[in-house]
Amino acid sequence: MSDFEQPPKNDLIGDILKDYSKTGGMDNLKGSGEKIPKEYFSGDTFQHFQKIAKDAGYKPHWLKLQHEISDRLIGLETLDPAAQKKEVAKINKKVAEHNQSCPPPLQKMSISLDGLEAARRIWG
Known part of the structure; x- marks a missing residue:
């Protein structure tokens, strides 16, 4: 291989989709053939992803x-x-897991026995 040649690329997802398509998996998908709404092409890509999801x-x-x-x-x-x-200790483990996976503005404080009413309002 010369200095200018690129090594072959592994496209695992592409290969999976090709195989799935060959077996008819892409036939009759919900929404297939329908026009994509114009709103999906304007504005913030992440917001559109959230709406589609x-x-x-x-x-x-x-x-x-x-x-x-x-x-x-x-x-x-x-x-x-x-x-x-x-x-409460088990719940606080879930709170920590929540805070690690959610957007930073939506993170919340741990729960204490003294603050159960406030916690219900915050988490409810």
Whole structure:
């Protein structure tokens, strides 16, 4: 190989799509043949991605965690203090996971036993 030749590229996703297409996997896709709305071609690409993903029913991992945290906060006061402490520790692990995967402006503080009402308002 000379200095000017490029090494062959691996296009794993492209290969997968080609194989999928050969077996008919790309036939009869929902929305196939429909015009793409003009709004998809203007403005911010990331916002368009979010709208398309939302329209397709996709929910990001951090949003699933947000709902899980909100659900776990319900009925926490019915537990005995030791169980509450353990549950709050588990919830705070979920909060940390949430904060690692969500956009920075949407990150939230950990939960404390003294601030359960405030936590319900924040996460609810």
